[in-house]
Amino acid sequence: MSQSFKLLSHLDQLSGIKTGDYRPPVMVDIDPVDGSCNLDCAWCCQAASRESRPSRFMPDSTMERLGSFSKSWGIRSWRIAGDSEPLLNRNISILLESGRSNAIPMGLITNGVFLNRLDKDDLKKLNWLGVSLDAATAATWSSLKRETPDKFDQILDNIKNARALAPELDISIKFLRWSSADNLIKSDFVVNEFAPTFKHASDENEVFSNENEVDLFSKLADELNIRAIIKNAYPKDFPSHYGFESCRATALGGVFDASHNFHLCCDARGVYVLTDDYTRDDWNELPSLWGGDQHQELISSIQPKQCIGCAKYKINEVIEKYIVNDHSDNTFI
Template sequence: MISSSIQDTSQSGSRDIRLKLLAHPDRLLGIQSGRFAPPILIDIDPVDGVCNLDCEWCCQAASRSSRPTKFMSEATMSRLGSFSRDWGVKSWRIAGDSEPLLHKGINTLIASGSESEIDMGLITNGVYLNRLTPDSLAKLDWLGISLDAGTGETWSRLKKSPASNFEKILDNIADVRSKAPALDLAIKFLRWSSTEHLRKEDFGHGLLPVIEPSTTEADNSNDVEQVKKIAADLGVRAIIKNAYPRDFADKYRFTKCHATPLGGVFDASHTFHLCCDARGIFVLTDDYTRDDWQELPRLWGGARHRELIDSIDPRKCVGCAKHGINEVLESHLIVGDRTEQLNFI
């Protein structure tokens, strides 16, 4: 069994980011030269436009409201694995702007990735964890459950769902741990305060529908110790992070989204989005299956791809999951200090 541990990632993990980037020199050279290699990590959205919870801080609420409900077809899920492998993708993060386990066929997607030797992780709110078969659990590299509370009362208030579902999630986690004792399993906790952090209505980049403002004045910071205890009792890791602060964009130490070619999003509607934080805004193709799945590799690194990346203005991005990578790339790879005699190691 993986031993339980507490991982507080509220501070920058730039050292870990640098180590991971060093494992992909071809991608770094591609960004530096402008000849982009295929992405390393792809987000997979098995479901578009619907979620069973309504988290106060959800950065995907605007994206979700802008799209009709759509479930990825079995044919698409079955093909995604071999396509990703042949293109050169290394890993999948199965999550989305919606809850991925709302898709009853989720095990087909995981089998597709496994058959093509794609590294896979899945993020879920945990309500439907029982839909993952033992075989699927064995194929995942990691599994994260966004709990974000230490009590049913806090959970219900911040996620707009009956408190009984909180206990259901804990039971589901215990069941997963018993079925997959070696799986890297973690409870994710996002510290959030309605007065200090961005709310769901703050996202959308001014280009997506405005979300109905929240009236909840609450936070979950008092639940941190309870979450740590829950994780220890269940034998899983606790990953504790801070939500995006209201002035997050003012703190960026980069001027361009250099990290964009490292990832992308396959959604259930066959749209390929360049940014997981801006689904529906920076779209490379509206059908990644077009021309027998050959359109996307053809567009990658081309004029349209570059124009879309150049159009991303970090000052207008209120939240950025890749801000740490962007800061490392700009400070060490793109600009860098040429007086440090880098060729003398």
């Protein structure tokens, strides 16, 4: 289902965005790990975020509390991912149980190398599992991820095992259609003057693409008895395509990181931080800040044209055109 259609399920949140009376987030990102990844993807939009802070794992006590907090505040779902590989946190089962015991729908995005760390019970707690594979052959995968080719086969084995352990689970492999000539590369992701600089000389000169493996990737998904999700990577001139002036979609979500920061935007971790400790005041500070002057001023400070990438650009366009602005198209059904 497209993001635009999903908005129809959250009319109360949309009404709150229009009036300034923000409801609790629909979905939040949960980062079990900060500042560390086992792969080095050529287009990684989170590399600068990782470089800006030390490695840290979310404390067990935080993972235990997140479920009950999310339920009481009104958060509807979790996407477990991050600027790092979430399965590097060996205690992630605590987080999954915290979500399950509080009836929080959960999805997990992983690069798949450590997918074997999840057992049958862990997998049963998930609503969906996405593996960012981005290639159909070991050679291409190795070039894109800067890792030895044998890890590609290891990932496929892990996926097969996960499918056997959880035959009903919605499992997908994700493919980001990317070309270094046309799409953003890792060193491009410097959001603004507050974001860290992250440059690799080799990135500037390398010309590479995975586009010729799209059909083979779909066949691979069929062989694994899972879904293939194929999307386009961010284009180099992405901001010029934005059809919105304000980032109102930010009020629909946020990021709980392993260091207890709550970030407003998953594409700009460390730039728009609502609180540097969401556990402060026995977890009461964040709900008290949500929708307040500080929160709304922080959202207003976001300049979309300065954001090199935006995962919620389609949602922002719909909200601005059809929800906030009284566009005449609304009356022509």
